[in-house]
Amino acid sequence: MAQNLKQRPQVALAVDLAILTVRDSKLQILLVERANEPYRGQLALPGGFIDTADEDLDTAAARELAEETGLAAERLHLEQLRAYGSPGRDPRGRVVTVCYLALMPDLPIPVAGGDARAARWEPVDAVLADGDRLAFDHRVLIADAVERAQGKLENTTLGVAFCPPEFTISELRRVYEIVWRQELDPRNFHRKATSVDGFLEPTGRRTTRGGRPAALYRRGPARVLHPPLLRGHNHSDPGQDKGDGR
Amino acid sequence: MAQNLKQRPQVALAVDLAILTVRDSKLQILLVERANEPYRGQLALPGGFIDTADEDLDTAAARELAEETGLAAERLHLEQLRAYGSPGRDPRGRVVTVCYLALMPDLPIPVAGGDARAARWEPVDAVLADGDRLAFDHRVLIADAVERAQGKLENTTLGVAFCPPEFTISELRRVYEIVWRQELDPRNFHRKATSVDGFLEPTGRRTTRGGRPAALYRRGPARVLHPPLLRGHNHSDPGQDKGDGR
DNA sequence: GAAATAGTGTCTTTCAGACATTATGTT
DNA sequence: AACATAATGTCTGAAAGACACTATTTC
Known part of the structure; x- marks a missing residue:
């Protein structure tokens, strides 16, 4: 092992953010247009190099998130996806x-x-369909981020992270449908969502819009879904190889 | 963004390996005893700094794995867990x-x-019980690795990664029991394992041991389990906070 | 009343959990 | 025969999927 760290090859370390939201009935991601070379004018994930030498990765990500959205990270869900380090990626x-x-x-x-x-x-x-608009390998990062988000909705209660503080069950279902790109039965979803303990808390308030007013809920204390809320089998994909292994 | 990379603070980049196996009816991990300071004499994950400047992270991990076990990475399951970068960790x-x-x-x-x-x-x-034997923050890495492995067994067919090329259903079940720290009903497990399409392929051969000979299987082409093979609810844990978020 | 959306109920199928019995080898 | 382990079957209850109906608002 290394006696002296300085003798080791060093690398530049960056933190990138894949910020997802459901907006306009679509899953959307926050991107910036690069002002400088390389990839000038192309789209990239917001992010930046680690500035201070004593900054934790999570802290750096939270800082970037605050800079980019003006939001304190405490109010959002933020988790590490993974590291990317192919030699030619930059x-x-x-x-x-x-x-x-x-x-x-x-x-x-x-x-x-x-x-x-x-x-x-x-x-x-x-953005994924036209990968040429994206800088670096960010097309891969985005694809991975979407896949992670989809999986999270199965096993955790993080669907509510896409919703405002108070929301209806229909709104929550639409989040699932959009993120999963899959229609869900409103009645079965309602049954499942309300039956999971700690998932949703009724506020007592109701919406006032087109049809019958919907009950408003807020996020409950539960963080994991037991049992999970599964996407329907994708029968076109026999599940042969997800390319995760080596 | 950076004009010049050299102006950016650089960090030393290492790759560590959490190599898990089921051995002696226990989940075990490959550790090395550190020969040098810091943490001399304590246990650490095998790993090392990225040597060549043009080495991919996955490649570096595969190289380390080969050096440590003498095994080509193609025969093993190897996936990235995550990056760790707290300022004080080294x-x-x-x-x-x-x-x-x-x-x-x-x-x-x-x-x-x-x-x-x-x-x-x-x-x-x-090792986890006596965290003081471990160097750096490797106790956290190991805990995360175990948790990831446990989750993988639910959603993928990777239980077989712990088994030799040919194995019985009982052996596979014992892998699950050990990794999950949970007993499973042999009959229900047998039913589930054999019913999932592409999970197991019969070899036609049988074991010859204590009791009735067991059929030998090899790994099938399936990589994901649909529907997943779930651990029993941990009713002592109400699932309030897994500490994943921020 | 018509339209729109919310919410509840029922039936069926699939699957997990619990458990008993039979099968096939060794000693 | 006794023992050990493998494999199959059956029953039950929980939950998912499919589907019909009722409820409450606005226009």
Whole structure:
């Protein structure tokens, strides 16, 4: 092992954010247009290099998130996705990035970030379909982030992370349908959501809109779903190889 | 964003391996005894700094795995766990490590690694119970690795990664029982394992041991379990907070 | 009343959990 | 025969999927 750290090759370390929301009936991701080379003019995940030498990865991610959205990280879900470190992923040199996944409700906030970069929401489907618009290997990071988010909705109560503080069961179901790209039966979903202990807490209040007023709920204390809320089998995919292994 | 990478603070990047196996009816992990300061004499995950500047993270992990076990990574399951980068985690300075999780059958191989370090199997329960034996923050990495492995067994067919090329259903069940620390009904497990399409392939061969000979199976092409094979509810844990969020 | 959306109920199928019995080898 | 382990079967209850109906609001 290393006697002296300075003798070791060092790398530049960055933190990138995959901030997802459900907006306009689509799963969208916050992207910035790069002002400088490389990939000038293309879209990239917000992020940046670790500035202070004594900054924790999670802290750095939370800081970036606050800078980009103006939101304190405490109010959002933020978790590490994974690290990416292919040698050629940044033309400037060896850059390893740790990507974080954030889930947030559709707030009117993000447009004006702390710095000059123009941050905007983009539908993930469109962005993934035209990967050439994306800088670096961010197409992969985004795909991984979406996959992680989809899985989270199965096993945890994080669907509510996409919802405002008070929401109806229909709104929550629409989140699931959009993130999973799959229609769900409203009655079965209602039954499941209300039967899971600690998932939803009734507020007593109701909406007032088109049809019959819907009951408003807030997030409950539960964090895991037992048993999970499963996506329907994708029978077109026999589950042969998800490419996770080696 | 950075004009010049060299102006950015750089960090030392390491890759650590959490190599798990089921051995001696216990979940065990391959650890090395540190020969140098810091944490001299304590146990640590095998790993090392990224040597060549042009080495991919996955490649570096596979190389370390081969050095440590003498096994080609193609035959094992190897996946990235996550990155760890707390400022104080290495007293020598800022070191970010990317931890990889490997699952392997109980092979008589690992003892003699390529280098002089004494690598040995240790039961994870014992190591986690006495965290003071471990160097750095490796207690956390190991706990995370075990948790990931447990989850993998629910949703994927990776239980077989702990088994030799041919194995019986009882052996597979024991893997699940040991990793999950939970007894499973042999009959229900047998039913489930054999009913999942592509999970197991009969070899036609049988064991010859104590009681009635058991049919031998090999790993099938399926990689995901649909529906998942769930651990029993842990009713002592109401699932309030898994500490994943922020 | 018509339209829109919310909420409840029922039937069926699938699957997990609990448990008994039979099968096939060794000593 | 005694023993050990493997394999199959049966019953039950929980939960998912499919589907019909009732409820409450606005226009």
